[in-house]
Amino acid sequence: MSIRIGERSYDERIDISLQNRYMREAVPAAQEKLTAGKRRAEVELGNWEEWRHLAEQIRAHTIEHLDYYLEQLSDHILSRGGKVHFASTAEEATTYIAEVVERATANSEERKVVKSKSMVTEEIGLNDVLENQGVDVVETDLGEWIIQLDGDSPSHIVAPALHKEREGVRETFSKERDYDGSNDPEALTQFAREQLRKEFLSAQVGITGCNFAVSESGAITLVTNEGNGRLVTSLPDVHIAVMGMERIVPTWEELDVLVSMLTRAAVGQKLSTYVTAVKGPRNEGELDGAKEFHLVIVDNGRSNMLGTKFQSALHCIRCAACINVCPVYRHIGGHAYGSMYPGPIGAVITPLLDGYEHHHELPYASSLCAACTEACPVNIPLHELLIEHRRVIVEEKGIAPNMEKVMMRGFAAWASHPAAYKLSSKVSRAISSPWVKEEQIERGPGPLKGWTTSRNLRAPAKESFRSWFKKRAD
């Protein structure tokens, strides 16, 4: 699996999602719970807009000086005996990680990797690569584990199994792991805990993501609620952390601001249960930690955003607040986007990371309602970036539908020639009259069909405003 999920077309994905009755109850319920939490946390913190502004400035500054901070981070990690690998593509990243895992597991009968939740490892398709070389890869985040057992893919960047309900989880556990308990969440979690504990103890390698690296001291930090991140970073002999190249802050002070924005915006928590910081391998005299530490910094298309209008997309802190308020996501869920990264932020970054060919519909999967922009804790103008994608598709890639190009050429001629506009205002009623019954259009022609399948359209008025005004003035 990589950034792309499945082979189905956009239209097929939408159809399937709209018919998935269970998902269509689960997603709105989860959205409402998560956004209510965020709203409470905003009020409780106070001065939310000022905090947003500060968080935006921190992100903008860091990304503007990304080369400097990445070098500083790398120097610190190297100086403490860690290894740093810059991977410009997904393949470079997975090849490097595969080699490390190969060496670390070579002498073991049961070769095993435990992972804590990481979207970037999903993006680069890491699990498939490792599994193909005969390594047992175990996801240890509860949601990720459920999905892995099910052969499913995440539908949300914070709550990957958001589209599943507990009975479905019970069925999965029972089918895959002979679970015979109830669908009570506590019982399910307890079972997962027991199962996963054995995996932590027997794995040779732990792989994590990185919420933010702190460049001034060369630390990577993980924001988790389940404690699995700690076990993954401390029990196996080898720890590989994988980070998107933008996931960095200058100092602990900025980390403080961004972590508290992240947990509040994501789920309404003041702070997650755990914030784990790792500064490299176990040093002499230290009691725990991995003996070997690798940091893999992944570009995979990110640097293409630098210096473009899309640069602010690199400010994202992966809280999913935009996804949780999106009315489109609400109805189609995550899988319909065909990307590991769904929702508004997914529609923005997926075409940038994986090209337009497979994702050119995504920038249009939005009514431009701007709820995403309003929700973003770091002020990314998401709806404007969706428009910018459309502009690139139309004006740079030239891959907009021909019918649309013709329409828009007509639009510009009409809107820039008052005579043409006035004529249309005069004749619109007459032209539409074949379809009008009792001032309503119930079955419109051509492009109106999509509208009138589910809605009426009121007929153009008998007298336009402009003719009323003219008569009145005369």
Place this chain on the structure above:
Amino acid sequence: MQVSIMITCIADMMYPQAGKDTVELLERFGCVIDFPTDQTCCGQPAFNSGYLKRAKEAIKQTIQVFETSPYVVSPSGSCVAMVKQYPDIFRHDQVWYERAKQMADKTYELTQFLVYVLNVTDVQSTFSGTITYHPSCHMTRILGEKEAPLQLLHNIKGATLIETERQEDCCGFGGMFAIKNSALSTEMVTEKTTHIEEAGVHYVVGCDVACLMNIEGKLTRDGKRIEVRHIAELLNTVGA
């Protein structure tokens, strides 16, 4: 006070009543209204679809038409939000940037103009019925206007204003979205009208006729007896 009406294309042809009430209402408060007849469309359909160069043709036309107007007032939050983006659209073109900025600075959505320029929050209107206000997306999130319409609505005598569930949610219009992604748009408008119906109101009031047209289309198709009204229509109802 001299005010030019920017009627917007949809209100001009589909909802002229919104424009008529806007004119009469502003006149009641001493405005002298003119209607520059060479106005067309603000350019939003092309701009939002990614046709920036095409949009600029419409935008330049709009800027030229209103160049001499001291104030421009429009019964559409969405189109005014578009005008507010004009300067950014011409940020690399100094001449047009200045002209765009002048236009943006003097353009107001109707309720903003009443509340912030004319300093009127009670227009002395009467309207009997149970109403709900649909805070349309571009009005509230892009133009950033949440308060002015509510202040005006609260002061209408006889009207009962009710909030609906999830009223900030998009109605699913989204311009070309309603056509290009009609299945998604349908789901959104269905949820919207379901909440409106549950609220038990007689009227849905808004500051954008495009969104109202979408909501109305669904209500009419489903045979619901709930009507849509542009806010100007309520504010201009005197002694009914």
